[in-house]
Amino acid sequence: MSSLAQKKGFGAVIWDYLTTVDHKKIAILYLISGGFFFLVGGLEAMMIRIQLMKAGNDFLSAGLYNEIITMHGTTMIFLAAMPLLLAFMNAVMPLQIGARDVAFPFLNSLGFWLFFFGGIFLNLSWFMGGAPDAGWTNYASLALASEGHGIDFYSLGLTISGFGTLIAGINFLVTIINMRAPGMTYMRMPLFTWTTFVASALILLAFPPLTIGLFFMVFDRLFGANFFAVNMGGNTIIWEHLFWIFGHPEVYILILPAFGIFSEIFAIFSRKRLFGYTALVFATILIGFYGFMVWAHHMFTVGLGPTANAVFALATMIIAVPTGIKIFNWLLTIWGGSISFTVPMVYAVAFIPSFVAGGVTGVMQAMAPLDYQLHDSYFIVAHFHYVIVGGVVLGILAGTHLYWPKMFGTMLSEKLGMITFWFFFIGFHLTFFIQHFLGLMGMPRRVYTFGADQGWDLFNMISSVGALFMAIGVLVLLVNVVLTTVKNVRVGNDPWGDGRTLEWAIPSPPPFYNFAQTPLVRGLDTYWIEKMEGNKEGMVYAEPLGDVHMPNGSIIPLIMSFGMFVAAFGALYFLDDTKPWALAVLIIGLGITFGSMLVRSLKDDLGFHITKEELIEDAKRGGNTDGLK
Amino acid sequence: MDLNKRYTAQSWPDHPETATLEGKNKFVGFWLLLAAETVTFASLFATYLALKDRGPDGSEFTAAGLFELPLVFAMTMILLTSSLTSVYAMYHMKNHNFKAMQAWLGITVLLGLTFLGLEIYEFNHYVHLGFGYTTSAFSSAFFTLVGTHGAHVLFGLSWFIALMIRNSKRGLNMYNAPKFYLAALYWHFIDVVWVFIFTVVYLMGVIG
Numbered sequence: 001m002s003s004l005a006q007k008k009g010f011g012a013v014i015w016d017y018l019t020t021v022d023h024k025k026i027a028i029l030y031l032i033s034g035g036f037f038f039l040v041g042g043l044e045a046m047m048i049r050i051q052l053m054k055a056g057n058d059f060l061s062a063g064l065y066n067e068i069i070t071m072h073g074t075t076m077i078f079l080a081a082m083p084l085l086l087a088f089m090n091a092v093m094p095l096q097i098g099a100r101d102v103a104f105p106f107l108n109s110l111g112f113w114l115f116f117f118g119g120i121f122l123n124l125s126w127f128m129g130g131a132p133d134a135g136w137t138n139y140a141s142l143a144l145a146s147e148g149h150g151i152d153f154y155s156l157g158l159t160i161s162g163f164g165t166l167i168a169g170i171n172f173l174v175t176i177i178n179m180r181a182p183g184m185t186y187m188r189m190p191l192f193t194w195t196t197f198v199a200s201a202l203i204l205l206a207f208p209p210l211t212i213g214l215f216f217m218v219f220d221r222l223f224g225a226n227f228f229a230v231n232m233g234g235n236t237i238i239w240e241h242l243f244w245i246f247g248h249p250e251v252y253i254l255i256l257p258a259f260g261i262f263s264e265i266f267a268i269f270s271r272k273r274l275f276g277y278t279a280l281v282f283a284t285i286l287i288g289f290y291g292f293m294v295w296a297h298h299m300f301t302v303g304l305g306p307t308a309n310a311v312f313a314l315a316t317m318i319i320a321v322p323t324g325i326k327i328f329n330w331l332l333t334i335w336g337g338s339i340s341f342t343v344p345m346v347y348a349v350a351f352i353p354s355f356v357a358g359g360v361t362g363v364m365q366a367m368a369p370l371d372y373q374l375h376d377s378y379f380i381v382a383h384f385h386y387v388i389v390g391g392v393v394l395g396i397l398a399g400t401h402l403y404w405p406k407m408f409g410t411m412l413s414e415k416l417g418m419i420t421f422w423f424f425f426i427g428f429h430l431t432f433f434i435q436h437f438l439g440l441m442g443m444p445r446r447v448y449t450f451g452a453d454q455g456w457d458l459f460n461m462i463s464s465v466g467a468l469f470m471a472i473g474v475l476v477l478l479v480n481v482v483l484t485t486v487k488n489v490r491v492g493n494d495p496w497g498d499g500r501t502l503e504w505a506i507p508s509p510p511p512f513y514n515f516a517q518t519p520l521v522r523g524l525d526t527y528w529i530e531k532m533e534g535n536k537e538g539m540v541y542a543e544p545l546g547d548v549h550m551p552n553g554s555i556i557p558l559i560m561s562f563g564m565f566v567a568a569f570g571a572l573y574f575l576d577d578t579k580p581w582a583l584a585v586l587i588i589g590l591g592i593t594f595g596s597m598l599v600r601s602l603k604d605d606l607g608f609h610i611t612k613e614e615l616i617e618d619a620k621r622g623g624n625t626d627g628l629k
Numbered sequence: 630m631d632l633n634k635r636y637t638a639q640s641w642p643d644h645p646e647t648a649t650l651e652g653k654n655k656f657v658g659f660w661l662l663l664a665a666e667t668v669t670f671a672s673l674f675a676t677y678l679a680l681k682d683r684g685p686d687g688s689e690f691t692a693a694g695l696f697e698l699p700l701v702f703a704m705t706m707i708l709l710t711s712s713l714t715s716v717y718a719m720y721h722m723k724n725h726n727f728k729a730m731q732a733w734l735g736i737t738v739l740l741g742l743t744f745l746g747l748e749i750y751e752f753n754h755y756v757h758l759g760f761g762y763t764t765s766a767f768s769s770a771f772f773t774l775v776g777t778h779g780a781h782v783l784f785g786l787s788w789f790i791a792l793m794i795r796n797s798k799r800g801l802n803m804y805n806a807p808k809f810y811l812a813a814l815y816w817h818f819i820d821v822v823w824v825f826i827f828t829v830v831y832l833m834g835v836i837g
Contacts, residue, residue: 103654166665174658178650208665212672215773225762225769227676233683233766238676245672601788602795604632604804 019553021105022512026112027091027407033116034083040123041075042474044068049431049467052460055452065448066133067150071123073136074154077250078161079119081388084396085257086115086168089196091407093172095503095510096190098181098519103174105551106600111167113561118161121568125153135446137247140228140239143217149572155217156568160561162207162214169203172196181502182542183521187281190501190525191274194281195260198288199253205292206249213242222574237302244295252291255387256284258395259326262348265398266330268498269345270337273525276329283322283329290319300371309368316366323359327352342496343417347398350425351391358386361436376446379439385432397424397477405495409508410488416480420473427469434459434466493538500525505538513548516615517541548610556596563592632802641725641801646810649803659811663818670822673777674829677770681834684765692767692834695760701831704747705823708782711740712820715813722809727800730809734793737816741786748779771830778826781819788812 008016017025047068051060060068094102102108125131132154134142143151176197180189189197216239219225226232228239267274274280296304296312330352339345361383365371374380397420404412438459443450450456494504502519503510505527520542523529530538570586573579642648647656682691718733752772755761762772789812796805 104658170658170661170665173661174654177657178654204661204665205668208669209672212669212676216676219769219773223762225773226766227680227769227773229766232685233680233688234769235679235683235766238679242672242676598791601791601808606632606804 016553018558019109019555021101021109021551021553023090023094023102023105023108024407024509024512026108027087027089029112029116030083030087030090031407033119034080034087037075037079037119037123038081038084039474041072041080042471044072044075046467046471048072049464051448052450053464054461055450055454055457057449060448062448063133066135066446067131069446070132070135070138070150070154071126074122074132074158075119076388077136077254078158079115079122081254081392081396082165083115085199085254085392086165088192088261088396088399088403089168089172089199089257091403092503093193093196094175094179095406095506095514096193096501097176097179097184098502098515098521099175099179100514100518100548101551102171103179104171106554106557106605107167107171109554110557110560111164111171113558114164114167114564115161116164117561117565118157118159118164121160121565122153122157125150125157128153137243138217138239139243140217140220140236143239144220144228144236152218152221152572155214155221156571159211159214159218160564160568162211163564164561165203166207166211169200169207172200173204176200181515181519181521183526185521187278188521188524188526190260191263191277191280191284192257192260194284195256195263198284199256202249202253202256202288202291206246206253209242210246213239213246216242218571222571224575240299240302241295244298245292247298248295249288249291251384251387252287254392255395256287258392258399259284261395261399261402262330262351264501265344265348265402266333267500267525268402268496269340269342269348270334271339271498272333272337273500273528274329275332275335276325277524279325280329283325286322287319290315290322294319297366297368297371300368301375313366313368317363320359320363327356340498342401343412343414343421344398344402346418346421347394347401350421351394351398354386354390354394354425354428358383358390361386374439376444377439378435378443378445381445382432382435382439385435389428389432394425397421400477402496404484405491406503406508406510408485409490410484411491411495412484413480416476416483420477420480422473423469423476424473427466427471427473430466430469431463432466434462438463494527500528502527502539505530511618513550513610513615516548516619517545518543545612545615547612548615549607550610551607552605554600554605556600560593560596560600563589563594563596565589566592632799632804634802636725636801638725641723643723645723645801645803645806647807649807652803652807655807655811659814663814666818670774670777670825673770673774674825677774677830680766680770683767688765688767690760690765690767692830693836695755695758696831696834698831698835700747700751701827704744704751705827707740707744707747708820708823711737711744712817714740715816719810719813722801722806725801730801731793731797734789734809738786738789738793741782741789741816745779745782745786748775748782752776775826775830778819778822781822785812785816785819788815 017029020026020029047060048065051057051065090102090108094100128149130148130150132138132146132150134146134151134154138151138154176189176193216225216227220227220229220234226234228234228236230236263274263280294312294316296308297316300309300312330348334349341349361379365374365380365383401412401417404410438456441456441459443454443456450460491508493499493507495508496504499505502521505519506515518541519526519539522540527538530540567586567589570582570584570589573582574586576582645652647653684690714733714737718730718737721727721729721733760768762768792805792808792812801809
């Protein structure tokens with residue numbers, strides 16, 4: 001995207017991206033692949049809504065419908081929402097804390113490629129005998145009975161991409177702990193950095209139980225183990241516990257970064273310091289903490305007993321308190337501000353009522369007796385789409401508009417952005433609001449069709465029309481991206497004019513070393529402080545201009561991840577009598593992975609230095625080229 | 630960082646593992662990884678406890694009937710000793726005494742290999758008794774928990790050996806000191822997990 005990249009040959013650009021360890025390029029890789037999977041998951045959603053458009057529809061068969069709902073949920077959570085948020089974390093967080101890169105640039109690349117190959121592996125199931133069909137929660141009682149290899153694609157694919165996410169989480173934590181610029185104390189960190197920090201801590205502690213659960217699933221189905229096989233003494237509830245010990249923190253892993261993006265937007269476009277910054281930080285930490293104590297509210301109907309249900313019901317209700325604190329802080333940030341309704345701000349304002357609606361239905365379900373009534377109905381579907389779409393997806397769309405100029409150096413069209421917003425926002429409420437009532441009328445979730453005499457026709461039709469609106473909104477966004485890229489009007493450091501944090505003090509896109517001199521941070525909203533004091537450079541520096549140390553690119557992360565991808569095929573066909581080569585494939589795949597780990601360990605990789613003279617030279621050219629590589 | 634810079638015991642920093650930014654990052658990152666590993670093993674332990682002694686109807690295998698303490702006690706002592714010898718190795722690393730560090734790491738590796746050999750013998754013994762991986766829910770949980778630990782031992786040994794061979798000619802520098810330190814840290818973690826396995830699986834198993 002830089003001026004020099006365009007001069008390079010196409011092959012060189014591809015090679016550059018395959019081997020990059022630059023957090024900004026990895027962010028672009030996450031954005032593209034996450035965006036791709038978002039479209040795939042959206043397509044699956046459209047097929048669900050077409051099937052449910054009228055009673056007794058036969059657009060999809062019952063079996064295919066199961067595969068599509070499973071893949072819709074799995075794709076949207078693991079392959080769309082998470083990577084899109086990781087894209088913004090990668091693109092923005094190191095800039096916000098004044099760092100030149102993340103703590104482990106090599107691992108950053110490895111994390112991306114593991115996610116990528118895991119996602120590809122999961123989606124190959126469509127072409128290799130059928131997709132998983134036990135729901136995105138993959139309950140063992142269903143999953144063990146599923147024929148074919150769909151479930152195995154799920155377990156192995158998510159294991160691989162889960163490793164990638166875990167690595168990304170550790171990387172961000174260390175980056176924030178160790179690499180903050182001088183003066184950037186914890187209580188001066190921008191809120192998006194804070195939410196990245198807490199979400200990464202949740203990733204660190206929540207993904208291992210999922211990995212273990214997936215391992216059990218793989219061992220049970222492919223290597224003859226008996227963790228969930230009841231006739232062999234196993235227990236299927238173990239899967240449910242492990243899945244939700246991961247699954248509940250997962251929703252906070254998704255929503256917290258979205259909260260962070262909205263916090264930035266409210267402050268920027270109200271031209272005010274965030275109201276109650278300290279309260280917002282502690283609310284974030286509290287949400288992360290409580291997030292681990294509520295998993296069994298997904299299992300009220302399992303029969304854990306009244307004591308367990310009561311404890312988890314109370315814990316669940318308590319989470320509403322820190323979330324409420326946040327909502328009021330945002331409202332009071334807007335209050336009395338000098339507001340400009342740009343596209344990101346419009347998304348942020350629309351987010352508040354949408355998310356509150358989802359939160360309120362969440363508290364309703366926290367009441368265990370009521371949950372017995374609502375469980376497995378469309379009320380639940382409506383609830384979690386209100387928090388995930390009304391919170392996370394609106395956050396991602398807002399972040400896309402907000403950070404597009406910082407990532408690509410050009411602004412998305414505001415006019416088309418508004419069109420996308422209105423289609424998406426109206427479509428979203430049209431689709432999901434009415435599903436609350438469908439649920440209360442008794443429509444169960446995950447059914448592939450319903451009868452004409454059940455009285456659900458009209459509401460389902462309305463819901464499907466809403467989905468069409470959302471699809472139009474997304475298509476307009478795609479058009480917007482293409483037109484913006486073609487026009488390519490370059491923008492300066494602070495295209496919104498009211499940036500408050502360090503990322504807006506440097507060129508868009510930033511040079512690959514981010515900061516020629518490490519900045520000195522003098523308070524919260526450090527760039528705003530400098531602007532208010534009339535500092536033309538936008539920064540004060542903590543060091544004189546000197547040589548800058550940068551990491552080398554490497555192809556090894558890609559090879560390492562590819563090895564896991566190969567090994568997964570070996571594991572997949574391990575028990576098939578017709579495929580005796582499976583064991584060899586498994587060994588070769590693991591050999592590639594561990595072999596490349598060994599090469600990485602034995603080969604010294606000390607990085608390289610950009611000299612002071614080259615930095616000065618680069619600054620003369622505008623400071624946003626790859627010229628020094 | 631300059632790999633050719635020569636250090637003496639005097640110029641060598643007190644904490645070479647955290648003397649550079651890379652070292653500091655690795656240090657913090659590795660402790661975080663150990664946190665994730667702790668959750669991993671906690672999940673395995675919880676599953677083991679839930680499935681202990683569970684099997685198909687008529688299954689005769691129980692922890693009380695299967696496990697015998699003498700061999701496992703010997704394994705425990707060997708692994709604990711190897712943790713001690715890795716501490717000696719790190720003591721010499723911090724004093725920039727490369728040869729002594731390599732020697733103690735060598736002893737650590739030998740003890741680790743002995744442990745691994747005994748574990749393989751033990752597993753083989755159970756399989757010969759008819760207690761295989763697919764026999765019951767109990768057997769799957771047992772072999773997965775203890776086997777995952779064994780895989781960690783194998784990985785730790787490979788790590789030690791790779792580091793020792795790679796650096797045998799060039800000695801200690803600021804680039805490899807954090808690597809040695811982290812491998813030793815990993816070894817301690819493996820040891821701590823084994824203490825829990827010894828307690829939860831074997832001692833509590835034999836008591837009933």
